[in-house]
Amino acid sequence: MGSNSALPTTARAFATGGKRKTAGIIVIGDEILNGSTTDTNSSFLCRRLHHRGVLVKKITVVGDTIPEIAADVAEFSRNYDLVLTTGGVGPTHDDRTYEAIAAAFGDTLRIDDDLQAVFEDVLSKYKQRPDTAQAIQKFCSIPSSATLLWGDKVTGARKFPCVKTHNVVALPGVPNFCESGYDQLENALIPISDTSPRGHCQGPRC
């Protein structure tokens, strides 16, 4: 029901300036599938992407299983311009998104020094736990072909990078981290052409 082509006025000029960019969203976590947590990230992302003129084509919710996540990442990466994942990027054993993204692209994992420095800085504020080394290993092992996105410098907010591999960007699962992560990256992920001034989003969230 409803019409996905009914763009908000603010996004219409942007979207009609060329072929509409497409996106897919992959929500990762057993806690969504067993009903103990209600996903709100996909709804937030849909609203924001639509407002920006991006056509969200599909959302999928999968559990913490590498082959299942990897299959969706590979399919979505082929089919859509931009793929956003949420969840599964923490430091515990059931956070498997980076491994799955690597698997989707036939990639290996590497420890990223910059990510490790950020993570150790965060950890330094807390009492050391016995599994710290393991947590660092888990949290900072990203696909070898990945880059870190540090967000929009205009905001001046403290930065925590998101991991981008080809056209797939991994956002955190915790809603306020997911939302602030997307906020910081929006301009970089969906650039507004300088030649289409009417395309600039004038809505209350932009």
Next chain:
Amino acid sequence: MGSNSALPTTARAFATGGKRKTAGIIVIGDEILNGSTTDTNSSFLCRRLHHRGVLVKKITVVGDTIPEIAADVAEFSRNYDLVLTTGGVGPTHDDRTYEAIAAAFGDTLRIDDDLQAVFEDVLSKYKQRPDTAQAIQKFCSIPSSATLLWGDKVTGARKFPCVKTHNVVALPGVPNFCESGYDQLENALIPISDTSPRGHCQGPRC
């Protein structure tokens, strides 16, 4: 994150009585993908299915496009014991779920007399609209191989049937209709074996 294997106590006996039944959920509607409506049906269904011992393996959200819905219906039907769809079963032109389910199974559509009788009874309470004949045609054309599920007679509630085609059950998209539809069908869709009395769900919602 989280563990899908951590069943509530009430469902554990049921689930361990045999191989756990699996389910997939397909949420249909452009209004979800463009962010104008937030899906709550999948979260409701996940909680209820998990409480009943059913392992929800995947959720997908797709727009009102027959080939895309049909592709997911066919894949989910092959992969999971039970498939629940929500949305796209109304009488307007963009409600395409029945056509898509028929396409998924290489089936044709037929007008169902029982469904038409129910629908005309509902319509009789409202002022006739010029498009009534078209609405009946749309609402009551279901896959030829489909059957109607009339719900749990114990409830005594007024019945509005849901459409079942093979292992795929089409529920309405409006949340209170979806929830009451599932409530009425739960015992039929997920029977509790008479030989496993400990399997009976004793939770607050059962």
